[in-house]
Structures are given as structure tokens and as C-alpha cells.
Amino acid sequence: MTTAVTERPSAKKHRKPTGLFMPELVFFEPEALKYPKGERIMEWVKAQNIPYRMTTSHNRITNLPGETELEQYKIAKRTLVVGIRKTLTFDQSKPSADYAIPIATGCMGHCHYCYLQTTLGAKPYIRVYVNTGDVIDAAKKYIEERAPEITSFEAACTSDPLGLEHITGSLAELITFIADEPLGRLRFVTKYQHVEPLLHLKHNGHTRIRFSVNADYVIRNFEPATARFEERIEAAGQIARAGYPLGFIIAPIIWHEGWQEGYAELLAKLAQALPPEAGKGLTFEMIQHRFTKTAKTVIEKRYPKSKLEMDIEKRKKKWGRWGQHKYVYPDEQQTALREFITERIFEHFPEAGIDYFT
Numbered sequence: 274m275t276t277a278v279t280e281r282p283s284a285k286k287h288r289k290p291t292g293l294f295m296p297e298l299v300f301f302e303p304e305a306l307k308y309p310k311g312e313r314i315m316e317w318v319k320a321q322n323i324p325y326r327m328t329t330s331h332n333r334i335t336n337l338p339g340e341t342e343l344e345q346y347k348i349a350k351r352t353l354v355v356g357i358r359k360t361l362t363f364d365q366s367k368p369s370a371d372y373a374i375p376i377a378t379g380c381m382g383h384c385h386y387c388y389l390q391t392t393l394g395a396k397p398y399i400r401v402y403v404n405t406g407d408v409i410d411a412a413k414k415y416i417e418e419r420a421p422e423i424t425s426f427e428a429a430c431t432s433d434p435l436g437l438e439h440i441t442g443s444l445a446e447l448i449t450f451i452a453d454e455p456l457g458r459l460r461f462v463t464k465y466q467h468v469e470p471l472l473h474l475k476h477n478g479h480t481r482i483r484f485s486v487n488a489d490y491v492i493r494n495f496e497p498a499t500a501r502f503e504e505r506i507e508a509a510g511q512i513a514r515a516g517y518p519l520g521f522i523i524a525p526i527i528w529h530e531g532w533q534e535g536y537a538e539l540l541a542k543l544a545q546a547l548p549p550e551a552g553k554g555l556t557f558e559m560i561q562h563r564f565t566k567t568a569k570t571v572i573e574k575r576y577p578k579s580k581l582e583m584d585i586e587k588r589k590k591k592w593g594r595w596g597q598h599k600y601v602y603p604d605e606q607q608t609a610l611r612e613f614i615t616e617r618i619f620e621h622f623p624e625a626g627i628d629y630f631t
Contacts, residue, residue: 331356
């Protein structure tokens with residue numbers, strides 16, 4: 274007599290891809306609708322049946338739904354504001370690039386540690402700008418002023434523009450522009466996988482696309498509403514095959530129980546998953562976790578159950594660029610993190626370059 278054995282289902286379930294960002298509410302500056310991009314976004318909003326309102330300024334959005342401050346914050350992160358970028362003086366963006374090029378402000382991700390928690394303060398809603406032509410004209414002037422030096426621009430200082438590309442098309446405009454600038458370079462970083470609109474663009478190798486990666490512990494606990502690690506790496510492979518210069522930002526590097534295993538596994542997974550094309554000219558950037566007292570207060574209010582360690586007594590005080598002290602790891606821990614991860618990078622990617630550790 275035989276006994277039927279029921280096979281246990283595979284532990285690995287097929288997971289739905291991380292979806293495109295869909296705002297729940299959109300605000301428009303009236304003047305934005307005079308630009309072709311503003312018109313296109315309005316048509317898209319109507320086609321998606323997303324409610325919209327008019328506003329006098331993308332910097333002053335009031336009467337957001339929600340009874341508590343926390344509810345309003347969460348709703349603001351699902352709110353899109355379409356306006357005109359009036360300030361065309363670019364901020365510096367060291368050590369990533371010479372200048373930050375502004376095409377969006379705010380992010381749909383909910384990363385607990387993000388510095389936008391404080392730099393955006395009471396305005397966590399997502400702003401996109403329709404006058405990309407003006408931004409490009411300003412970038413041209415910066416390039417001309419610094420000739421014959423190469424001028425680099427970072428497009429992701431205050432946002433994750435790839436997460437908005439299906440709405441704006443702004444990255445495609447910048448990539449196409451910079452492709453024809455012998456002395457111009459563009460770079461941006463993302464935690465999303467939606468690279469399809471960029472794969473067939475003429476880029477001439479002038480745009481470096483980087484993906485933010487981290488130990489599994491960090492992604493799992495502190496990066497809600499972002500693409501999974503596997504999705505990011507698959508997208509990185511697509512970018513490499515499309516001939517773009519590729520990079521990875523390991524940030525923030527967080528000291529946690531099992532951090533050595535976590536970061537060793539991260540680099541091993543990268544090496545296993547990336548196609549051969551990715552190794553050519555590959556770069557890494559490393560940023561240790563840091564916070565200010567203001568950030569600590571805001572993060573604890575917005576993510577009260579977060580496991581993010583922000584014990585000032587365990588940190589070293591460092592003077593920050595914007596006039597506030599920030600708290601980083603003590604020198605001994607910094608050295609351990611930098612040396613260990615650097616060794617793992619060169620173990621798996623001997624031809625890669627490390628741009629900086631900060």
C-alpha cells in the first residue's frame with residue numbers, strides 16, 4: 274500500500290512587482306498649465322481619475338486631508354504638486370557632483386533615515402517642475418562658465434526622479450540634453466526599478482545611473498515603499514546592457530548586529546546577479562548613517578515604531594554643512610565599516626572604483 278505524499282509548496286512565492294507611484298491628490302499652479310509638460314500631466318491625471326486642485330504656489334499647500342499631523346504627513350507623501358521652478362541658481366552637491374540640478378523635490382519613499390525628513394520639514398509633498406527647458410538653459414550656463422573643465426550635475430539630491438519619470442519624462446530630457454554636451458555629465462541615484470523609459474535613449478555615456486543598495490536588515494526595516502533589492506539589481510543589469518555607466522551607493526551604512534554578514538552578503542549577491550557589462554567602469558559610493566537632533570525628533574514622531582538607532586551617546590559629533598551638528602559613528606566604527614566593505618567590494622569587483630566614504 275502506498276501513501277500519497279502531498280508536495281509542500283515552494284517557500285519562494287512569486288511577488289508582485291513594485292508598482293509605479295500613483296498620487297492620490299494633485300495640485301497645479303495655473304501657470305504650469307501653459308507649458309506642454311503641464312498640459313501632459315493634467316491629461317494624465319484626468320485619465321487616471323485622480324482628483325486635482327489649483328494652488329497659487331507649489332511652496333504653499335494647505336488644507337491637506339488628515340486629522341492628525343502623522344496622517345497629514347502620510348497623505349502628503351501621496352500628494353503631487355505641479356509647478357514652475359523659479360530659482361535657477363543651482364546648489365553645490367559635493368561629494369556627488371558639482372551641482373544639484375532641480376527637476377523635482379520630495380519623494381514617495383518612506384525611508385526612516387532620510388535627510389529629506391528635515392530638509393523638507395513641513396512640506397513633504399512631492400513637487401515636479403514643468404519648465405525643464407529653463408533648468409537646462411541654466412545648466413548650459415554653468416557648463417560654459419567652467420569650460421574647459423567637465424561640469425557634473427546630480428539630479429537626485431532632493432527626490433528620487435526615476436520614481437516620477439512615468440509622469441514627468443524629465444530624466445529623459447536631461448539625459449538627451451547632456452548626451453550632446455562634451456563638457457557635461459549627469460548622474461542620479463534611485464531605489465526604484467522602472468528604467469524602461471531610459472533604455473533606448475541616446476546618452477553617449479554621459480549619464481551615470483546609480484542604485485541605492487544596502488544590507489538586507491536595512492532595506493527590510495528602514496526602506497518602506499521602495500523597490501525590493503532584487504528589482505533594483507535587475508534594473509541595474511538593464512542599465513548596464515544599455516551602455517550607461519553604472520554605480521552603487523551603499524547608504525546609509527548602518528552598524529547593526531550581524532553587519533559584517535549583511536554587507537558581505539550584499540556584495541556577493543551583487544556580483545552574482547550583475548551581467549558582465551556591469552563591471553566596466555563600475556563605481557561605489559559609501560555613506561555612513563548620520564542624523565541631527567532635529568532629524569531624530571522628526572523621525573521618532575513620524576515612525577514611532579522604527580528600530581533605527583539614534584543614540585547620541587554612542588555617536589561622534591560633527592559640524593554639518595547647514596549649521597547643525599550631526600552625529601556619526603565614532604572613528605573606530607567608521608574605520609571598521611569602511612575597511613570591511615572596501616575589502617568586499619574589491620574582492621568581488623577588482624576593477625571598480627570607490628568615489629568616496631563619508
